[in-house]
Amino acid sequence: MDINEKIVQAKQRLMFRGRGDSAREVDVDYDDPRVPPGQHLVNNWPVLDLGIKPEVDLQDWRLDIDGQIEHPLSWNWKDYQSQSLSHFSTDFHCVTSWSRLDNEWEGMSFKHVLEIVRPLSTAKFVLFESYDEYTTNLPLSVCDDDDVFLAHQWNHQPLSRDHGGPVRMIVPKLYAWKGAKWIKRITFSEHDAKGFWEVRGYSNTALPWSNDRYG
Ligand SMILES: Nc1nc2c(c(=O)[nH]1)N[C@H]1C(S)=C(S)[C@@H](COP(=O)(O)O)O[C@H]1N2
Ligand SMILES: [Mo]
Numbered sequence: 001m002d003i004n005e006k007i008v009q010a011k012q013r014l015m016f017r018g019r020g021d022s023a024r025e026v027d028v029d030y031d032d033p034r035v036p037p038g039q040h041l042v043n044n045w046p047v048l049d050l051g052i053k054p055e056v057d058l059q060d061w062r063l064d065i066d067g068q069i070e071h072p073l074s075w076n077w078k079d080y081q082s083q084s085l086s087h088f089s090t091d092f093h094c095v096t097s098w099s100r101l102d103n104e105w106e107g108m109s110f111k112h113v114l115e116i117v118r119p120l121s122t123a124k125f126v127l128f129e130s131y132d133e134y135t136t137n138l139p140l141s142v143c144d145d146d147d148v149f150l151a152h153q154w155n156h157q158p159l160s161r162d163h164g165g166p167v168r169m170i171v172p173k174l175y176a177w178k179g180a181k182w183i184k185r186i187t188f189s190e191h192d193a194k195g196f197w198e199v200r201g202y203s204n205t206a207l208p209w210s211n212d213r214y215g
Contacts, residue, residue, distance in 0.1 A: 002051075002052075003050045003051065003052065003132075003133070004050060004051025004052070006051075007049075007050060007051045008050060008200070011048070011096065012200060012201065034091060034101055035099055035101075036093055036099065036208035036209050036211070037208075037209070037211045038097060038211055038213075039093055039097055039098065039099040039208065040097060040098060040099070041098070041099055041100070041101065042098040042099070042100055043100075045092075045100055045163065046094070046096075046098060047162045047163065048094065048096070048176075049132065049134075049181065050132055050134060050196075052132040052133075053132070053161055053162060053182075054130075054131035054132050054161075054182050055161060056131050056165075056166055056182060058077045058166060059077070061076065061077050061166050061167070062074050062075065062076055062184070063075045063080060063150075063167065063183060063184065063185070063186070064184065064185045064186070065113065065117050065185070065186045065187075065188075066185070066186075066187055066188075067123065067127075067187040067188035067189050068119060068120045068122050068123035068188045068189060068190060069117040069118055069119050069120060069123065069188050070117065070118035070119075070120065071116060071117050071118055072117070073116070073117065077166065080108070080152070080167070083108055083112065083116075084108070084109075084112055085106055085107065085108055085152075086106070086107065086108070086109055086112075086149070087104070087105065087106055088104075088105040088106075088107060088147065088149055088151075088170070089102055089103065089104050089105070090103055090105065090147060090170060090172035091103070091172055092170075092172070092176055093174075093175055093176060093208040094175065094176045094177075095175040095176070095177060095202065095206075095213050099208075103154060103155065104154070104155050104156065105149070105151045105153060105154055105170065106151070106152060106153035106156075107149040107150045107151035107152055107153070107167075107170070108149060108150045108152075109146070109148075109149050110143050110144070110145070110148040110149055110150070111144065111145075111146065111148075113150070113186070114143075114144060117188070119140060119188050120188075122190050123140055123188040123189065123190065124139065124140055124141075124189070124190055124191075124192075125137060125138070125139055125140060125188070125189050125190070125191060125192045125193070126138050126139075126140055126143050126186060126187070126188055126189070127186070127187045127189060127193055127195070128169055128180035128183060128185070128186055128195070129180070129183075129184050129185040129186075129187070130164075130180045130181060130182045130183055130184055131182040131183075131184045132181075132182055134180060134181070134182075134195070134196050135180070135195040135196050136177060136178050136179075136180050136195035136196065136197065136198065137192060137193055137194055137195045137198060137204070138171065138174075138178060139192070140188065142171070142173075142174070143171070145173070147172050147173065148169075148170070148171050148172075149169075149170055150167050150168070150169055150170075150183065151164075151167065151168055151169070151170050152165065152166055152167045163181065164179075164180075164181025164182050164183070165182075166182075167182075167183050168180060168181040168182065168183055169183055173207070173208075174205075174206040174207065174208070175202075175203075175206040175207075175208055175213070177197045177202060177206065178206050192204075198215065201214055201215055202214060202215060203215045
């Protein structure tokens, strides 16, 4: 599996293009209080990845959760499905400037994950790893929120491979790169470790409402 460096560089250019540049104001929808600064609405759902869309059969799919927790685990598809699953309706903000409102999801609340694995008091950060070798990182305090979840259905259909199926993370309050598609492993840690885009100049905090795009 090779990450497509051209795609990586093109995405970096897109992200940095807007830095301090008033020309981007044309994209701002001032009338919609749900659209963060510098974002515009789309009706479609663009696909963003590193040039790899891993194909993970349900019978091979595993989600490992490990690190500073009382109960490390490895869920297969049946284990995942037997957990308590919920519905979510959330907005989606990509740092390349598009936003998509009112997505309907089914998935597993991250609070439920935390109840099962029980982080130790030393756990302060969470690292997410994907089947395409993508990574992204978050403070545990940010993941421990009612609207953070693992998603396996979007608008009442199984989450497509393009969008990160079988299962991806969704963190609605942050730019979408913080939501790992094709999720494979979640590791709780004492220390922060930057993920794929965070080491390439994206913000470590990724707050759309603060226009917080670069690190
Ligand atoms: N595994 C993985 N997750 C990923 C990415 C990726 O390249 N690989 N790209 C991120 C970025 S930059 C964005 S904007 C969203 C895009 O999700 P979408 O393709 O479903 O719109 O996924 C995020 N999660
Ligand atoms: Mo993105």
